[in-house]
Amino acid sequence: MTHPANGFLAPAVATTVRNGDIELAVFEQGNPDGPTIVLVHGWPDTHLLWDHVVAELGSDFRVVTYDTRGAGRSTSPTRVADYDLELLAADLFAVVDAVGRGEPVHVLAHDWGSLESWEAVCAPGAGDRIASFTSTSGWCFDHLGHWMWRNLRNPTPRGLARVAAQWAASFYALLFHIPVVPELVTGRLLAPRWPLFLSLFDRMEPTLARPAVTIGRDAANGLKRYRANTRQRILRPRDRRTDIPVQLIVNTRDKAVLPFAFEDTDHWVTDLRHSETAAGHWAPLSHAPEIARLTANFVRDVIGRTSPGDTAIRA
Template sequence: MVTWNRSTVRNDDVELAVFHLDAPDAADERPTVVLVHGWPDSHHLWDHVAPALGEHFRVISYDTRGYGESTRPDEVSAYRLEHLASDLFDVIDEVSPGEPVHVIGHDWGSVQLWEAVTTPGAQDKIKSFTSVSGPNLDYLGEWAQGNLTNPTPGNLGRALSQLASSAYTAFFQVPVLPQAFFNAFGSEKIWTEFLHAVEGTPRENVSFAPTLKEDMISGLRFYSANIREKLAKPDPRPTTIPVLELVNERDIALRPAIYSRSHEHANKLWRKNSDTGHWLPYTNPDYLSESAREFIQMIEDGTSSSPNTIDRARRLGPAQKLGGKLAVITGAGSGIGRETAYALAELGCEVVLADINAASAEETAIECKAKGVLATVYELDVSSTEAVNEFAERVRRTHGVADIVVNNAGIALAGSALAASEEQVDRILAINLRGVIAGSRAFGRQMVERGTGGHIVNLSSASAFTPQRDMALYSATKAGVLMFCESLRAELADYKIGVTAICPGIVHTNITSTTEIVGLEDADGNRKRIDDFYARRGFTPDKVAKDIVKAILANKAVVPVTPEAKFGYLSYRLFPWGSRLAARVKLAK
């Protein structure tokens, strides 16, 4: 159990119960962090977050007015956001006189912190703000009105999606009924089971004040006092205080699209998206505390970037679906790997680029950095499982746990399977199949342990389902990748980790010009003819990269890319005998 040390702060007629994680110590010079809860919680919301933060900072929380051990004014007007912001400033003056603090807010706690950081002079009291599942209501009103005045199908769809998610707020503002409902069903047991059913919140992580039912009813005044006015007459004010938005993509109440205007008003904005739900302090307290710690330390150090956190002030906008995510790409020095790195960087990902040829990966990194993101290069030979495991651990220590992993590195081998040497067989198996398995396992374990989802993309090939007489060994490795992906996808589904097999057909990359050909005369001539054919085909790797991005966003299982790959995927399932006959055609002479 967490032990909180209680004190009291007064703001006119309101007494606020303030809680210190440790006994107040005037000699403690660590940065101060103030945690602000939302509905229907109390300071106990932070019981599983505060200890991790307490290893680095002075941690303070308080029961906001209307909750827990604080005063519950009767007048609805007493719960307007300007009064809530005033409460916060009084708490800060008491716990950290003359020194600005870092603030973290969830739900209505985040909403009132947005009000505070957009109040003139707030920079004298607040050093940074980590926002979880709570928008600026003025920005939300501006977003909603913009979608309604520009009623494109996309805008209307986003607005209707949020309207459906927020339907409960209308019920909360109806007289009498919501009070009666929570009086009847607002028990700790029912609420615990609700959270567990809705987003899998571990029952043992849920911490409530003894006043939970009273808090549910009293907290309804937050909705009545603020929502209608803010949505009808938004007054979006700017802030210069650094803000980190932790966006939960499975939030049942708040759709990610509503944060798309934040960057227009917060000129120092960072963002991290994760496949998580609304009650992040309960479901993933370690992820929340580590993300906040990284961000706060970054601000304290005066730097512009930190592990897994990207400075989005210049480019963050509605299109930055992957903004703030960490992507790892192997074989990033050329071809599909390079173009995938460009595509992910364009969408706001920090990219970690691995290649056996570090110099070529450095060239990729230069272009990625030009797109405004962090890019780091590592030399890696994926044929060594030990090297892959060491690389994954180094990425975790240096950058954080990857959100996206693209196991792209691969080689080709053409000609007779019987004529290939044992060394050639071992090498193609080690790189194309074992390398993919090693990368998926190493990074997959980290994603599972973190508990906030992720996505693994593995490069298979149309050769996985279109047999060819001169590509037996290559096809075997790619078929192995395909079935590995299908099976791993099933295994990781419970952890919200997607797995995709990308199956390109004829794509012109440098792999064709370096393909080893065995068992045939005039290997150099055959290689040139194959390379020339691929060049004439004209399907470039950037088109594959676009499909990879689409697959990540849509969480697709198997993606045949080129027209011939799509035809081959269909025909092999419907007419396998036709594929077997076609396999007898000689591609090389």
């Protein structure tokens, strides 16, 4: 699928993975003999978000992307309850089981894809299916809830200021709970102007944007994720821990997911690496080579710990 001599990456091989009533559109590219990395996009994107990153990873890794439920070519349930994080994590596990060839895969996720992947890596037995997790611009919702409540129950000026700043940055998520209006604003006004929005919000080159033709519908469907999960996860956070190696790529210019909201993550993750980029929220578009490099290096490190003989993957 890959032609290293000229750097050309062959078109993706498209398949379908089923999880109950949900059909997920799955795409495979890259080196078929390399370690498998599954990439999970967020809102309101599709697998196309990862095109620039896939081009960087494809020579050495077998790269699998997919449209999450409600997006792109995948099934779009109509009920809010069908977008619960546990169901979204089950979709990821279905993809992993289908593409993993009987071995754990590595996961890279962004935005809501990270929230879904956090749900998966904190599930019992996840280590049998996921070898490592790299997250950018997305918390574990439960970790975020615990962080907020810790600062509210033991208030300090600094802690309260940080909670207030994150709430201000996330205020749009509360507005998304209003009926009907957010669908109209995001689906009909914002989505058709998505490259322009990204250039203003993240100060990135608008031609880097990869919106799908379904972005209007996808943006409206994606609001159900907020409605199904935000309030209960923040107000009643669960204890969610993982022994899976995790890399946090913190984007220091992210206006939606503020860097200090991750300061308690090491309490929940036994094997945690922090990395930073001077990027905004849509780093997979604006800083694709850096996201790919950090992910590739982390995956190689994880492989090297368990299978020293396999570390000859090209740097």
